[in-house]
Amino acid sequence: MGEYLQEFMDETTWYNHLVLGNLFPTKHWDPPPMSCKLGCETTLGSGFLWCFYIYYLKRNVYLPNDAIPSNKAMLLQIYVAMKAMPWYRALPTLSEYMVENGWTKCYVRISDVGWLMHAVYLFIYLAFVEFGIYRMHRELHDINPLYKYLHATHHIYNKQNTLSPFAGLAFHPLDGILQAVPHVIALLIIPTHFRTHIGLIFLGGIWTKNIHDCIHGNLWPIMGADYHTIHHTTYRHNYGHYTIWMNWMFGTLRDPVDDEGKKTM
Numbered sequence: 001m002g003e004y005l006q007e008f009m010d011e012t013t014w015y016n017h018l019v020l021g022n023l024f025p026t027k028h029w030d031p032p033p034m035s036c037k038l039g040c041e042t043t044l045g046s047g048f049l050w051c052f053y054i055y056y057l058k059r060n061v062y063l064p065n066d067a068i069p070s071n072k073a074m075l076l077q078i079y080v081a082m083k084a085m086p087w088y089r090a091l092p093t094l095s096e097y098m099v100e101n102g103w104t105k106c107y108v109r110i111s112d113v114g115w116l117m118h119a120v121y122l123f124i125y126l127a128f129v130e131f132g133i134y135r136m137h138r139e140l141h142d143i144n145p146l147y148k149y150l151h152a153t154h155h156i157y158n159k160q161n162t163l164s165p166f167a168g169l170a171f172h173p174l175d176g177i178l179q180a181v182p183h184v185i186a187l188l189i190i191p192t193h194f195r196t197h198i199g200l201i202f203l204g205g206i207w208t209k210n211i212h213d214c215i216h217g218n219l220w221p222i223m224g225a226d227y228h229t230i231h232h233t234t235y236r237h238n239y240g241h242y243t244i245w246m247n248w249m250f251g252t253l254r255d256p257v258d259d260e261g262k263k264t265m
Helices: 002-020 040-057 071-088 090-100 115-142 144-149 165-169 173-189 194-210 225-234 245-250 256-264
Strands: none
Touching: 040 071, 040 165, 040 194, 071 090, 071 165, 071 173, 090 173, 090 194, 115 144, 115 173, 115 194, 115 245, 165 194, 173 194, 225 256
């Protein structure tokens, strides 16, 4: 068992050397806090690149001028996100600790379970996370104190010209943590390939920026920015993460095509 857990330790150490090794002396972050990886760098780097592309290089192609957020609005979103970032990192730190101490059902190599079971476990993991994030997000709206003191920080961005990729992580810190909790709970009950879990956490950080850019993706059944923009304008629809299925099952789906039809009538 000790050798098996050491493999997780070796993997997390490698991740941190890869990301942090050339930036800081090892003595400043050893033992390696995996939660430090790709936080500010991913948020700022991908956010700036995407904003530059859609708001400047492709100006008036994806969005009209009156839907482009002001620099002031984007700077405020960056400020809120960066202020919350150290707290966001607390949850991955906890999950890393749990994995390295053998408290989860994680496995190191896909060959440990085989490709078929890996695919089955991945499907169950994604379904669980999709349901968990849907329910958590909906409770953050339905329970008044949670909305007033936590989620309202994010919902000040309620029009196209106030939403941008940087709004994707502009949450109250506890709000952002609560919406990521299903990823950690899943590790306790579902056999999960550790590297796949890390990849999905990284993808989630990219995805939440993508769904706040107000660009219609038209990729059914993906819960893209077209659906999520409606969530920010109505507050009562499209709570999902990657897909529309949970909203369809629980009666909270509002389709962008139908929404556009109502506006033009």
